[in-house]
Amino acid sequence: MSHSGWKADPQDVLRAGPGFDLSAFDRASTPGWSGGKDAAEEHLSEQGERMSELQERLFAHGRADGTRSVLLVLQGMDTAGKGGIVRHVLGMVDPQGVAVRSFGVPTPEERAHHYLWRIRNALPRPGYIGVFDRSHYEDVLVVRVDDLVPRGQWEPRYDEINAFEAEVATSGTVIVKAMLMVSADEQAARLRERLERPDKNWKYSPNDVDVREKWWAYQEAYQAVLDRTSTDVAPWYVIPADRKWYAWLAVSELLTTALESLDLSWPPADFDVATELARLAASDPGAARP
Numbered sequence: 001m002s003h004s005g006w007k008a009d010p011q012d013v014l015r016a017g018p019g020f021d022l023s024a025f026d027r028a029s030t031p032g033w034s035g036g037k038d039a040a041e042e043h044l045s046e047q048g049e050r051m052s053e054l055q056e057r058l059f060a061h062g063r064a065d066g067t068r069s070v071l072l073v074l075q076g077m078d079t080a081g082k083g084g085i086v087r088h089v090l091g092m093v094d095p096q097g098v099a100v101r102s103f104g105v106p107t108p109e110e111r112a113h114h115y116l117w118r119i120r121n122a123l124p125r126p127g128y129i130g131v132f133d134r135s136h137y138e139d140v141l142v143v144r145v146d147d148l149v150p151r152g153q154w155e156p157r158y159d160e161i162n163a164f165e166a167e168v169a170t171s172g173t174v175i176v177k178a179m180l181m182v183s184a185d186e187q188a189a190r191l192r193e194r195l196e197r198p199d200k201n202w203k204y205s206p207n208d209v210d211v212r213e214k215w216w217a218y219q220e221a222y223q224a225v226l227d228r229t230s231t232d233v234a235p236w237y238v239i240p241a242d243r244k245w246y247a248w249l250a251v252s253e254l255l256t257t258a259l260e261s262l263d264l265s266w267p268p269a270d271f272d273v274a275t276e277l278a279r280l281a282a283s284d285p286g287a288a289r290p
């Protein structure tokens with residue numbers, strides 16, 4: 001928490017603890033932030049500089065054979081703004097240190113493996129910020145809502161996911177799970193805009209309305225995710241997403257906190273600086289080619 005606009009730590013107010021009730025969650029609210037939109041935008045750009053420096057340290061750490069990384073998991077209904085987070089929050093740091101991976105309908109090859117296979121393969125290497133646009137949680141969301149496998153198969157996945165994430169965390173990855181929650185009305189407005197604006201048509205799929213028809217089944221499935229997979233090692237943060245500026249601000253704050261928690265310093269030189277300075281000084285190639 002690095003700004004007076006936050007009157008409470010977003011880590012505390014957004015975390016889904018025991019008894020969290022998604023149906024009572026106000027998706028247009030701005031928990032913990034008292035500064036309004038203009039102040040949020042200003043704070044976001046300051047935050048960008050802070051995040052950039054921390055990300056560069058992480059990258060340097062990776063180059064120096066470090067083991068740490070950060071993984072941002074983004075889940076949410078269509079139009080909740082997952083892409084906007086990638087563009088507006090991750091877009092503030094050096095793209096070479098960010099690895100974004102989106103998960104769609106599994107390919108035949110992916111389907112031939114355990115559902116966590118493609119996830120393991122996409123985990124961030126040391127030094128990187130990995131971003132999952134959708135994730136292994138689809139395997140207890142769309143899969144559960146659409147009965148893609150029998151209950152007996154998806155039911156054990158919650159515990160399996162917790163064990164998997166614990167293992168990932170133990171290997172040095174800080175996991176930040178952000179569930180972007182848009183209201184049904186705001187989703188309708190965003191889908192309408194995608195239909196009405198030719199420059200947004202490409203974001204629309206007729207399937208979006210089919211999924212919207214299953215809104216309540218999805219809310220129930222998301223609630224189950226929160227009830228069963230918001231663990232100490234990888235808690236869920238539920239982000240109200242009707243105001244995009246708030247969602248960007250909140251995720252940038254969570255990500256910054258995660259990067260800070262790594263507590264990385266710049267890796268020391270693995271050469272003798274004085275010797276190298278002397279070599280550099282003596283290395284003048286001169287103006288003329290021999």
Ligand code: ADP
Nearest residue numbers: 078103104105106134135138139142143148205
């Ligand atoms: P987006 O809608 O995020 O822009 P896509 O159009 O590629 O991206 O949609 C991804 C689709 O893939 C979603 O409908 C999602 O539910 C589906 N999907 C993702 N993971 C799985 C999975 N494990 N099993 C079935 N469907 C999945």
